[in-house]
Amino acid sequence: MALSGLANKELILFGGKGGVGKTSCAIAAGIELSKASKTLIISTDPAHSISDCLEQKIGNRIQPIQGVENLSAIEIIADEAFREFKEEHDKEIKSFLDTSTNLDDEDIDILLDLSIPCIDEIMSFIKIISYIEKGMFKKYVVDTAPTGHALRLISSPKLLDQLIKVIVKMRWKYRYMISRFSGSSQQDDMDTLLLNLKKTVKKIERLLCDSARSEFIPVCIPESMAILETKRLISALNTYNVKVRQMIVNNVIESEGCSFCKEKKKSQLKYMEQIGSYYNDLNRVVIPLFPSEITGIEKLNQLRILLFANMLADEKGNRMMMANMII
Numbered sequence: 001m002a003l004s005g006l007a008n009k010e011l012i013l014f015g016g017k018g019g020v021g022k023t024s025c026a027i028a029a030g031i032e033l034s035k036a037s038k039t040l041i042i043s044t045d046p047a048h049s050i051s052d053c054l055e056q057k058i059g060n061r062i063q064p065i066q067g068v069e070n071l072s073a074i075e076i077i078a079d080e081a082f083r084e085f086k087e088e089h090d091k092e093i094k095s096f097l098d099t100s101t102n103l104d105d106e107d108i109d110i111l112l113d114l115s116i117p118c119i120d121e122i123m124s125f126i127k128i129i130s131y132i133e134k135g136m137f138k139k140y141v142v143d144t145a146p147t148g149h150a151l152r153l154i155s156s157p158k159l160l161d162q163l164i165k166v167i168v169k170m171r172w173k174y175r176y177m178i179s180r181f182s183g184s185s186q187q188d189d190m191d192t193l194l195l196n197l198k199k200t201v202k203k204i205e206r207l208l209c210d211s212a213r214s215e216f217i218p219v220c221i222p223e224s225m226a227i228l229e230t231k232r233l234i235s236a237l238n239t240y241n242v243k244v245r246q247m248i249v250n251n252v253i254e255s256e257g258c259s260f261c262k263e264k265k266k267s268q269l270k271y272m273e274q275i276g277s278y279y280n281d282l283n284r285v286v287i288p289l290f291p292s293e294i295t296g297i298e299k300l301n302q303l304r305i306l307l308f309a310n311m312l313a314d315e316k317g318n319r320m321m322m323a324n325m326i327i
């Protein structure tokens with residue numbers, strides 16, 4: 001099996017347990033998609049590794065990827081994105097806190113310096129939506145951090161929505177007082193900011209739940225803990241109405257050349273059967289364990305061919321060649 005149905009998707013997210021191959025698969029998929037469309041790979045993992053994987057410094061600004069036309073990448077630093085957001089909306093936020101709380105200026109500054117739970121994930125999605133709206137790219141491939149973070153990322157629209165509701169409630173009290181004293185109250189910049197954030201939440205939710213536009217692809221390896229974590233991930237995605245259609249099973253040993261491989265393959269077979277029985281309704285893309293790490297464009301291209309093998313009839317020869325050198 002190969003990854004399929006991504007040609008018309010705008011947003012493709014890769015997620016799973018730590019170290020299972022999310023970053024490698026996300027970049028390899030980005031390389032494939034960039035052949036037809038301008039593609040941006042976005043890392044939302046605070047422990048970014050796309051620079052290491054690509055052997056090219058990426059960082060917090062969109063960078064073209066050397067050696068691959070139509071492909072760029074960015075490693076979002078959520079703290080920085082939040083700082084920029086606060087700077088941009090400093091006036092509205094401060095005036096809101098000033099009118100809706102009893103905090104003085106110093107307390108407000110301290111409060112704004114505190115980190116807000118899940119703000120990393122919220123900021124990541126606000127950034128992703130802003131890229132999509134600017135329309136600079138046709139496709140966005142997201143390399144997420146291990147499962148917990150990915151789930152918070154998916155739940156971030158709901159969290160942001162709850163945060164907006166609390167703020168609106170606080171504002172409503174302030175509004176009520178103003179209208180009691182002055183007889184009227186006009187919409188201000190904070191209302192506009194809240195309205196725009198609310199629109200962003202709706203856009204993110206609509207995009208994530210629209211299987212014609214977006215897709216979440218779990219990456220798993222044939223080991224018990226990874227399988228359990230994938231189960232939790234897929235059922236959590238279901239609760240957010242994000243339907244999983246296909247998954248990648250990575251690091252599968254093909255050779256039985258030595259006693260270690262034989263043993264390892266035997267243990268993997270048990271888990272491969274488990275994966276098969278749990279996910280018989282999903283398209284399962286099996287990727288063999290490479291003899292070395294997957295870093296640099298050449299190796300990422302080998303992974304790409306394996307991931308999209310069925311779609312690349314002319315590269316079948318390559319697949320055969322690679323299969324021979326794989327463990």
Ligand SMILES: Nc1ncnc2c1ncn2[C@@H]1O[C@H](COP(=O)(O)OP(=O)(O)OP(=O)(O)O)[C@@H](O)[C@H]1O
Binds near residue numbers: 021145252291295
């Ligand atoms: N099929 C494979 N064969 C051999 N090595 C692999 C394979 N897939 C990934 N790797 C290697 O395994 C390591 C982890 O891969 P990767 O960084 O893609 O995983 P990850 O899920 O993104 O990890 P993290 O959770 O830390 O972000 C890397 O060194 C990568 O080169």
Ligand SMILES: [Mg+2]
Binds near residue numbers: 049145
């Ligand atoms: Mg990674």
